[in-house]
Amino acid sequence: MTRCPLCAAPAPHPFLRRDSVPVHQNRTAATRAEALAMPRGTLALCACPACGFVFNRSFDPTLPGYGPGYDNTQSLSPAFAAHLDSLARHLTEVRGVRGAHIVEVGCGQGDFLRRLVAYPGADNTGTGLDPSYRGPVQDAGGRLSFERRLYGPDCARPADAVVCRHVIEHVADPLALLRTIRAAAPTARVFFETPDADWILRQCVPWDLFYEHCSLFNAGSLADAFGRAGYTVTGVRHVFGGQYLWLEAEPGPAAAHPAPGETAALATAFAVRETALVAAWRAHLAQLGRVAVWGAGAKGATLASLADPQGVLIDFLVDINPAKQGRYLPGTGHAIVAPAELAARGVRHVLVMNPEYRAEIAAMLPHGVALAEWAD
Numbered sequence: 001m002t003r004c005p006l007c008a009a010p011a012p013h014p015f016l017r018r019d020s021v022p023v024h025q026n027r028t029a030a031t032r033a034e035a036l037a038m039p040r041g042t043l044a045l046c047a048c049p050a051c052g053f054v055f056n057r058s059f060d061p062t063l064p065g066y067g068p069g070y071d072n073t074q075s076l077s078p079a080f081a082a083h084l085d086s087l088a089r090h091l092t093e094v095r096g097v098r099g100a101h102i103v104e105v106g107c108g109q110g111d112f113l114r115r116l117v118a119y120p121g122a123d124n125t126g127t128g129l130d131p132s133y134r135g136p137v138q139d140a141g142g143r144l145s146f147e148r149r150l151y152g153p154d155c156a157r158p159a160d161a162v163v164c165r166h167v168i169e170h171v172a173d174p175l176a177l178l179r180t181i182r183a184a185a186p187t188a189r190v191f192f193e194t195p196d197a198d199w200i201l202r203q204c205v206p207w208d209l210f211y212e213h214c215s216l217f218n219a220g221s222l223a224d225a226f227g228r229a230g231y232t233v234t235g236v237r238h239v240f241g242g243q244y245l246w247l248e249a250e251p252g253p254a255a256a257h258p259a260p261g262e263t264a265a266l267a268t269a270f271a272v273r274e275t276a277l278v279a280a281w282r283a284h285l286a287q288l289g290r291v292a293v294w295g296a297g298a299k300g301a302t303l304a305s306l307a308d309p310q311g312v313l314i315d316f317l318v319d320i321n322p323a324k325q326g327r328y329l330p331g332t333g334h335a336i337v338a339p340a341e342l343a344a345r346g347v348r349h350v351l352v353m354n355p356e357y358r359a360e361i362a363a364m365l366p367h368g369v370a371l372a373e374w375a376d
């Protein structure tokens with residue numbers, strides 16, 4: 001019997017099942033053929049009625065890889081950069097993370113850790129760990145170091161503060177990750193950011209559910225996970241337009257406080273609507289004519305995979321990240337191009353995957369290209 005990885009209750013039937021989906025959303029390919037040949041897996045999401053945790057019971061941890069070719073950088077967007085700036089200000093000025101050694105688990109290209117170390121007067125040092133990191137291993141005059149590897153018991157580091165953003169949803173056993181951090185840095189405060197499962201289900205966003213995210217939390221299940229791993233949660237709040245949860249905790253006694261909330265009911269309602277919504281999207285894309293999708297990240301890759309698996313409705317995807325331009329979307333093989341190429345390629349409409357970026361994208365569109373409205 002499959003059990004909930006968080007509370008060990010028997011798993012319910014999946015509310016969502018997608019077979020043969022690309023296991024990667026953020027790993028682009030050098031050629032279309034390579035993109036089409038990327039590994040596939042099964043997404044079978046269960047929403048635990050006992051604790052509210054959402055997990056893929058068919059997840060195979062040997063399939064996704066986060067090495068070269070994986071790029072989840074979002075800080076090139078002004079809206080996302082402003083979000084990182086605001087979190088850095090909060091940590092240093094409100095939470096007093098100063099004169100501290102900060103370990104960032106899954107630091108990507110280090111954009112957030114650099115902000116915490118460079119913050120005026122904060123006097124912080126940092127170590128970032130990420131297998132997809134591409135920059136120098138020492139930076140900021142030796143105040144910053146990076147290691148190209150997955151965080152695990154063998155590389156656990158002592159720290160005053162541990163930061164971990166958009167990582168725990170990629171981990172099949174989140175309790176093991178939290179217990180590893182707790183053992184490695186027994187006095188450290190921890191700061192985590194992860195998508196809010198309730199936001200995805202309530203807004204009914206099918207492209208926010210994909211293979212890389214095998215573990216999704218609501219505010220209650222996130223706090224419960226930290227409690228079980230030996231933390232006292234001092235706060236969980238919504239950030240970034242309500243899409244993400246921001247959790248703060250300090251070491252404490254291990255205790256379970258299950259608070260399932262509405263997630264299981266929201267999942268049932270989502271399942272009823274999802275098929276019709278994807279069908280409406282196919283019709284909408286066909287009716288738009290020449291259309292590009294802005295954002296070759298997980299949302300764009302999942303929309304393409306769900307609504308245009310044959311690559312006939314979406315002309316291409318646009319991304320401001322130079323590391324993705326000229327490459328191909330995993331699973332469907334759609335081309336990824338720079339914004340400057342939009343005008344020459346003859347598309348009339350651009351579809352924006354995340355409404356938080358709508359204003360900045362509208363300002364970058366060439367004459368004759370309009371933002372497409374969303375289908376309902």
Ligand SMILES: [Zn+2]
Nearest residue numbers: 004007048051
């Ligand atoms: Zn559970």
